[in-house]
Amino acid sequence: xxxxxxxxxxxxxxxxxxxxxxxxxxxxxxxxxxxxxxxxxxxxxxxxxxxxxxxxxxxxxxxxxxxxxxxxxxxxxxxxxxxxxxxxxxxxxxxxxxxxxxxxxxxxxxxxxxxxxxxxxxxxxxxxxxxxxxxxxxxxxxxxxxxxxxxxxxxxxxxxxxxxxxxxxxxxxxxxxxxxxxxxxxxxxxxxxxxxxxxxxxxxxxxxxxxxxxxxxxxxxx
Amino acid sequence: xxxxxxxxxxxxxxxxxxxxxxxxxxxxxxxxxxxxxxxxxxxxxxxxxxxxxxxxxxxxxxxxxxxxxxxxxxxxxxxxxxxxxxxxxxxxxxxxxxxxxxxxxxxxxxxxxxxxxxxxxxxxxxxxxxxxxxxxxxxxxxxxxxxxxxxxxxxxxxxxxxxxxxxxxxxxxxxxxxxxxxxxxxxxxxxxxxxxxxxxxxxxxxxxxxxxxxxxxxxxx
Numbered sequence: 100x101x102x103x104x105x106x107x108x109x110x111x112x113x114x115x116x117x118x119x120x121x122x123x124x125x126x127x128x129x130x131x132x133x134x135x136x137x138x139x140x141x142x143x144x145x146x147x148x149x150x151x152x153x154x155x156x157x158x159x160x161x162x163x164x165x166x167x168x169x170x171x172x173x174x175x176x177x178x179x180x181x182x183x184x185x186x187x188x189x190x191x192x193x194x195x196x197x198x199x200x201x202x203x204x205x206x207x208x209x210x211x212x213x214x215x216x217x218x219x220x221x222x223x224x225x226x227x228x229x230x231x232x233x234x235x236x237x238x239x240x241x242x243x244x245x246x247x248x249x250x251x252x253x254x255x256x257x258x259x260x261x262x263x264x265x266x267x268x269x270x271x272x273x274x275x276x277x278x279x280x281x282x283x284x285x286x287x288x289x290x291x292x293x294x295x296x297x298x299x300x301x302x303x304x305x306x307x308x309x310x311x312x313x314x315x316x317x318x319x320x321x
Numbered sequence: 322x323x324x325x326x327x328x329x330x331x332x333x334x335x336x337x338x339x340x341x342x343x344x345x346x347x348x349x350x351x352x353x354x355x356x357x358x359x360x361x362x363x364x365x366x367x368x369x370x371x372x373x374x375x376x377x378x379x380x381x382x383x384x385x386x387x388x389x390x391x392x393x394x395x396x397x398x399x400x401x402x403x404x405x406x407x408x409x410x411x412x413x414x415x416x417x418x419x420x421x422x423x424x425x426x427x428x429x430x431x432x433x434x435x436x437x438x439x440x441x442x443x444x445x446x447x448x449x450x451x452x453x454x455x456x457x458x459x460x461x462x463x464x465x466x467x468x469x470x471x472x473x474x475x476x477x478x479x480x481x482x483x484x485x486x487x488x489x490x491x492x493x494x495x496x497x498x499x500x501x502x503x504x505x506x507x508x509x510x511x512x513x514x515x516x517x518x519x520x521x522x523x524x525x526x527x528x529x530x531x532x533x534x535x536x537x538x539x540x541x542x
Contacts, residue, residue, distance in 0.1 A: 247468060254461050255451040264447055265465065268440035269472045303475050310471045314464045317385050 101195075104188050108196030109203075116204075126168050126204075130212045133160050138219045150223050154282050157216055158274060161209055161237060168208060169201050169245040170262045173253035190319035194246065194311055201242035209238045225287030233281040233293075236300045240273045243304055247311040250318055276300050328523055334516030342509045359417045361509050365517040366410030367435075371477070373521045374403040374442075378470045381463035390536055391529075393459035396466060397449060398529040402521050404442045411435055434476045441469045 116123055137156060141148045148156075184193060213234055217224070224230045245266055252262040280296040342361040377399035384392035414432065415425045426432060448465055452458035 244472070251448070251461055251465050251468075254457065255448065257451065261448060261451060264444045268437050268444060269469060271437050272434075272472070272476045299475070303472075306471055306475065310468055314385075314467060317460060318464050320460075 101189065101192055104192035105196045105199065108188065108192060109200050112196070112200040122171065126164070126208055127211065129167060130160075130164055130208060131215060133163070134212065134216050134219055137216075141220070148220060150285055151282065153220065153223060154285055155278060157213065158237070158278050158281070160216070161212060161234075162241070162270065162274060164208055164212060165205055165238075165241040165245060166263060166266055168204060169242060170249050170252070170259060172197055172201055172246060173250045174258060185319070190316040191312055193319070194250070194315040197250075198243050198246050198308065198311070201246050202239050205238035205242045206235065209234050224285050226284045226290070229284035229290055229293065230281055232297075233277055233284055236280075236297070236304075237273075237277045240277070240300060240304050240307075241270065243307045243311065244269050244273070247307070247315070250315065254318070273300065273303055276303075327519055331516055331519035331523055334512045335520060338509060338513040338516050342513065345509060346505060356417055356420050357506070359413060360506060361513040363410060363413040363417055364510070365514045366406050366413060368514045369518045369521045370403050370406035370410060372518050373399050373406060373525065374470065374473075376522070376525065377403060378467055381466040384459060384463045385467075388456065388459065390455075390459075391533060393455075393463070394532045394536070395525065395529045396463060398532060399525045400442055400445055400466065402525050402528070404439060404446075405524075406517075406521055407435060407439050407442070411439070437476060438473050441473055445469060 137160065210231075213231075248266040248269065249262060252258040252265055255261050276296045276299055280293045280300070283293045283296075338361050342358055377396045380392045380396035380399065384396060411432075414435075418427060418429075418432070419425050422429075445462060445465055449458055449462045452461065
């Protein structure tokens with residue numbers, strides 16, 4: 100039952116996104132312009148862009164992209180539609196569907212961002228599959244924690260500021276782990292070196308998903 | 322008097338901590354020297370902060386199960402006192418770090434983690450202040466409180482253990498227990514932890530009683 104609900108809700112979000120392409124195109128353009136701005140600010144003298152800076156910059160871009168992309172996941176829904184959902188589906192279904200949908204969206208944006216960034220600023224990554232794994236984990240982690248934060252922020256008055264303020268501290272531990280793991284992948288270290296980070300990231304994701312699953316019904320009621 | 326014995330205990334323990342902690346013999350250790358007395362002030366702040374934030378989260382959970390003004394007020398006042406303890410912990414820690422590690426802020430993972438933890442709770446206060454309606458404010462900030470606490474735990478306990486830290490007990494440095502928390506330190510350290518925590522609970526108690534009374538007053542006026 101819950102499973103079916105989630106599938107329907109994801110499909111609804113996908114169809115909605117496909118019909119109003121401006122949101123998706125806006126995000127793509129956002130990714131493109133940010134990367135290009137980085138290129139222009141660094142690019143003329145690309146020798147100063149050493150590997151740690153390259154890595155940190157990519158993750159900061161991804162962080163801002165994800166905050167912007169996910170912030171709208173609850174704010175864009177109008178009141179009437181929320182009331183309609185309230186009467187036909189369970190809150191658990193909604194939060195899980197939103198998390199999965201945001202993960203897919205983030206994955207798409209992150210991979211496009213990585214490809215474009217690597218294309219424009221050069222790609223020093225040695226262990227690409229491992230780096231992609233860290234991007235996958237990053238997309239999952241960002242979308243799980245930001246979805247919950249976005250639903251909290253959407254209830255408040257000035258939600259866009261609040262979204263940033265609430266989400267950054269929560270996301271920092273994840274970001275630090277990700278930067279470390281992707282740095283290992285960039286240097287082509289042995290894969291067992293990133294095992295600790297991998298486990299911690301999975302554990303943090305599990306905690307966040309569980310807590311969101313339990314807490315969302317209370318938010319939903321208002 | 323019978324009900325308030327723990328307040329007397331808190332005062333006695335803190336007087337004991339300050340007097341004995343400053344005058345009593347401490348182990349002579351290289352680098353630490355006399356600054357080891359900060360153990361009675363810096364470390365209890367973190368114990369107190371974690372415990373008081375735990376109280377805050379428990380009351381947030383209680384609020385979600387059974388909404389009442391009391392639970393909400395206690396949760397928010399406990400969070401504020403937790404922040405106070407956190408700020409004091411950072412200040413005492415920075416002072417200590419200046420004399421032992423050479424810098425106020427040496428990019429130590431535990432220092433960073435505690436700064437991020439404080440940011441989370443400042444965000445909690447900002448979130449609280451952005452609602453006008455009392456019930457909505459109480460419920461949504463309770464949800465964020467629980468969510469943030471769940472995110473804070475890995476930060477404070479797991480992350481510093483994965484990377485190198487200058488703090489004892491992390492990244493290959495032996496913990497205090499291993500070499501220097503000898504019986505002379507323990508004699509003051511445990512009472513200090515209890516005393517500071519009790520003081521924190523006392524502050525929460527007084528502040529939340531005041532706040533509940535104030536809200537009742539506004540309701541009747």
